[in-house]
Amino acid sequence: MNFIKAIVAAGMVAASTSAFAADITGAGATFPYPVYSKWADTYKKDTGNGLNYQSIGSGAGIKQIIAKTVTFGATDAPLKPEQLEKEGLVQWPMVMGAIVPVVNLEGVKPGEMVLDGETLANIYIGKITKWDDPAIKKLNPKVSLPSDAITVVRRSDGSGTTFNFTDYLSKVSADWKTKVGSGTAVEWPVGVGAKGNEGVAGNVGQTKNSIGYVEYAYAKQNKLTYTGLVNSAGKTVQPTIAAFQAAAANADWAKAPGYYLILTNQPGEASWPITAATFILMHKEPVDKAASSEAVKFFKWAFEKGGKAAEELDYIPMPEPVVKLIEKTWAADIKS
């Protein structure tokens, strides 16, 4: 009996190690971690193949894929085409999300307030310091605004969220562009820094008269007071999946070499102005071709069957035509 048990146990160990060997490894951005891990979980149940994704940050993800220690890297800030060329990498957008301003003002409900890009930039630059500033009043004639000082909350850690938020401010405010610029970590003129999306959400939730920016999912889950924004077409939009998708649909991926496209301030009357894609990086000539084609299989599966799971977690799946484009890129560029 014991002998049989031992054989069965040994067989199970062997089976699990062989399953382990087929695992795909990836590392990078923290923003898509919840959806990647959910996909990986379902994919394992469906196909038996696992995926090991470490959310260590976009910068570290880029480093790891260049060093060829992982099958794929993930980043919120896309690499420029010339950099992709230099490192022999292929890049494509995997899933999208949106960034929303959130405020904590007594008596103000989600969606009641509206801000535009310039006002937002001036708040974060320190030019607008009180809630009853004429610029904010003009946008919100019906909202009663206190004459208290604005507590500005931003990220203290380097992040793709900050990259996209500051990129948007750079596009809508010349002042912001020259004084601060865009990046994963910038020289913030004012405000307190909180760690992670959850830190900013927690801070704004706690602090009266504060403003912050978070991924949409965090605003929704923490029931924070998000604001509407005036988009590039001059229309006021609310943060809804439809508005995020409108921005994504208006993005011209086909004309962006290496899919280098930052989704902020996209044209279109219905577009939410601060949407962001998160990207996957892989080598054109991978060291481990089996793992590489296994990874592509996973991404294909995620595009085809992962849309619902992504939406449940408040991410926006890539539109159909973009997926078609990406599949062509895989066939043309990745050798397996």
Add this chain to the structure above:
Amino acid sequence: MADMAVDTTGLQAAAGPYDRAKALSAFKLGDKTFYWTTRACAISVLLILGGIIISLIVGAWPAIREFGFSFLTTSRWAPANDPPILGALGPIYGTLVTSLIAMMIAIPVGLGIAIFLTELCPTWLRRPIGLAIELLAGIPSIIYGMWGFFVLGPFLAYHFQPAMIALFEGVPVLGDIFAGPPSYLSLFNASLILAIMVLPFITAISVDVFKTVPPVLKEAAYGVGCTTWEVVRSVVIPYTRVGVIGGVMLALGRALGETMAVTFIIGNSFRITGSIFSPGTTISAAIASEFAESDGLHQSGLILLGLLLFILTFLVLAAARLLLLRLELKAGK
């Protein structure tokens, strides 16, 4: 019986000298092995430390070459600039200020607890207080950070800070130090968390060294009519000075390097302002916040910050050694 006795003496006589030499050499070998094992352990500390210093210098080299001495005198921190402009003055200032305030709070309170526990406390209260201090030391720093963020921060912002700001308004110097607006995340709030975190270090070590004071010394002092205050001031503290300072230094070392709790509650702002109620940052908080997403010169600058913290801690510990040495000389030991 006799046979056996003869037998054993015969055996002993035959094997005796040989066994003795063998046993001795075995002892010698054991001793030598022991000596070298412990020595290797001790030397490994130096090797590890050296390795850390070298890798810090290598990692920091691009930033040292780029910024040079201006790294210490610039307070701008603009990693997104092209090229980046990085200056460590903000984090250095924050590290020193938070540690200083933390020690100003923790030393008197810690010593107070220790004196009460050893000299004045009724026996039944000793265990609960002692246990509470041990628990305080055992709480992970992230818990302190979260507590500071959700409980202490709001309390200070709504109750303590407005009172202090109102109290010192218009007073020169103090009015600038306690300037508004009140904030959840500030240098002062971080200092207070640090003070609570280092309290057990000071208390536990002080209690231990206070217990080493020979009872006869204290009894003699009481015998000539000293009050408890006089016994503590003139007998207990002088007798245990070196040990107490050791505890304080250990606490200071912890305060200088504490990362997680501080990151939560300090506000992570690189600007230097006179007010302790404004947000700031420390060296370790800055590294913890930005390292994951950094690269190139930015990362090198963060490693250089790490090297600075290393040097800063070394200087503080060296100063403590010097102080102890002088105290020992003065005491004539």
